[in-house]
Amino acid sequence: MSKIFKQVQAHQLSKRYNIAAFPIKIEHFPEAPSRITFDSGVEIESTCLSCVNKYCINYTNEELKSIYFNDFPHDTNNNVCPINAIEWDINSDFPHIKSEICFSCGLCASRCPVGAIYLTKDTAIINTKNIDYIDNTDIKSHKAEIDKFQNATKTGKYLDESDVLFSLIYNKILETNANSQFPNLITRNLLIQLGLSTLIRRKGDVNLRMDGVFNARNNPKIKGVIEIEFGKDVLDSPRNILDNLAVLSSRHNYQYNDLIPLVVSFNLPNIRTEYWRVIKDISNVLNIKIQSFTIGTLMLLLWNQQYIDFSQHNFYVDCDNPSINSTLSNILNRKINLSNFEFSITAPNK
Ligand code: SF4
Ligand code: SF4
Structure with a gap:
């Protein structure tokens, strides 16, 4: 069978729910399938519709622009999964997740328009339970089905944070043989899902010093520059980011004080390191407020279906207050359930 014929066949397998009503709510649950409520009152489990546009696997070119x-x-x-754990064999009706390397970040789940992917502490799961489907006969009817979900209210959360959960996730990441671009890819993809159009430096590009740039999708005034360091080099990030601001100001005509400097790390640095003091010095002398994130913080926001809004949220932390917990608590309207004992996700461990 020719490759072209196989692709056409795969598209013909896209599906619609056999329900003559409008979806009004998709509710997510930790460790259990999401549920869709229709305006007729009918409720079903979200299951995979074998999308023509593989939202859970690839970004569009438009989404990778600033x-x-x-x-x-x-x-x-354009991979959604930074570790290539989600794939779709052309002979299969549904995408598949390699649970041995998936670390439940939630990126693919947050992309699914019908909520068909849910998270457990070990892996993401695509719900392919056999419900009453109608096979689409054309791409148009499939697109119309997906469009119906655009305005449905999204509620609930994908996972509950805990020390045990982050221990599993972070250790799985450390055990995975990810390539050198992994830190940049996971950061870019998490920021995109959190509302920031984000670009990252190409792999091996030695001519560019900064790791990434971003602008808020819904607020054209908010834009910034990113340093991404998952190792000990994070200690140099505050100074590197000043370098980035200087380059963007002097060579590319951006106003440095219009740019939000953002450091993304795996762990927050130890409280005894210079990192925290340097951030405070930069703030005191230059009035530049460096925002610090870990990828765990970004995942936590994603699991709770939040967006980063720099006009409302301040992730500036320094040696006087090195914890992101109060900002997260304000956003989520609840206490953050983490001691940061093993990994420094939202505050440096002592
Ligand atoms: S998991 Fe979701 S986005 Fe992926 S093919 Fe299925 S319905 Fe589409
Ligand atoms: S949850 Fe994250 S790691 Fe797992 S398949 Fe989805 S994107 Fe990949």
Whole structure:
């Protein structure tokens, strides 16, 4: 069978729910399938519709653009999963997740328009339970079905944070043989899902010093520059980010005080390191407020279906207050359930 014929056949397998009503709510649950409520009162489990556009697997070219930094030479890798744990065999009706390497970040789940992917502490799961489907006969009817979900209210959460959960996730990441672009890819993808159009430096590009740039999708005034360091080099990030601001100001005509500097790390640095003091010095002398994130913090926000809004949220932390917990608590309207004993996700461990 020719490859072209196989692709056409795969598209013909896309599905619609056999329910003559409008979806009004998709509710997510930790460790259990999401549920869809229709305006007729009918409720069903979200199950995979075998999308023509593989939302859970790839970004579109449009999603990998920035309105401000269109001359930034960026990585065009369009994989949603930074570790390639989600794939779709052309002979299969549904995508498949390699649970041995999936670390439940939630990126693919947050992309699914019908909520068919849910998270457990070990892996993401695509719900392919056999419900009453109608096979689409054309791409148009499939697109119309997906469009119906655009305005459905999204509630609930994908996972509950805990020390045990982050221990599993972080250790799985450390055991995975990820390539050198992994830190940049996971950061870019998490930031995109959290509302920031983000570009990252191409793999091996030694001519560019900064790791990434971003602008808020819903607020054209909010834009910034990113340093991503998952190792000990994070200690140099505050100084590197000043370097990035200087380059963008002097060579590319951006106003440095219009740019939000953002450091993304695996762990927050130890409280005894210079990192925290340097951030405070930069704030005191230059009035530049460096925002610090870990990928665990970004996952936590994603699991709770939040967006980063720099006009409302302040992730500035320094030696006087090195914890992100109060900002997260304000956003989530509840206490953060983490001691940061093994990994420094939202505050440095002592
Ligand atoms: S998991 Fe969701 S996004 Fe992926 S093919 Fe299925 S319905 Fe589409
Ligand atoms: S949950 Fe994350 S790691 Fe797992 S398949 Fe989805 S994107 Fe990949």
